Amino acid sequence: MPPNDYCILALGSPHGDDRVAWQVAENLSAEPALSGRVHKLASPFEIVEHFENGAAVVVIDVSVSGSLAGMVRRIDGDRLKELPAERRSTHGGSLADALRLAEALGRRPARLVVLAVEIEPPVPGIDLTTIGRECVRRLEADVRAELSLAPPPTRDGCG
DSSP: OOOTTEEEEEEOOSSGGGGHHHHHHHHHHTSGGGTTTEEEESSGGGGGGGGTTOOEEEEEEEEOSSSOTTOEEEEEHHHHTTSOTTOOOTTSSOHHHHHHHHHHTTOOOSOEEEEEEEOOOOOTTOOOOHHHHHHHHHHHHHHHHHHHTOOOOOSOOOO
16 A cells, blocks of 8 residues: 555546546545545646645546547656646646646645546536446556555655
8 A cells, every 4th residue: 555645636527537537536535545645636736735745646637639548648747847838628727737836836746647547528417438437447556556656655644
């Protein structure tokens, strides 16, 4: 299980397959070892408040880029800054924008990894699709794998 200085931030909404990351967060939150370590967010800018104490952060989200549904991309936080600023999400901003804001405020996670699972365009007002449920399983497995790579704890928790 992950050390105490890890935080999992799930970006999403209650609409169709856009809730994949939130479902992963709900599944992980049910585990006592992860209780208080997992947060559901609706905007990338909410991640900034979780950078305050230097915890390592895993951000999980969905992506609609036209790639094969179910594919999980792992993006290191340093590489995230290199992504074009014009890439936006349905969440009102981009993760790259949020990271630049955090740095401007003097907040930086000890380590930042983004896991983004490819989905088909979400349809508002419906439950997870069959593909969405498979994406939950894949993303949850990748989050668990990422946590097994976690460095030893150095701080107390995340925001």
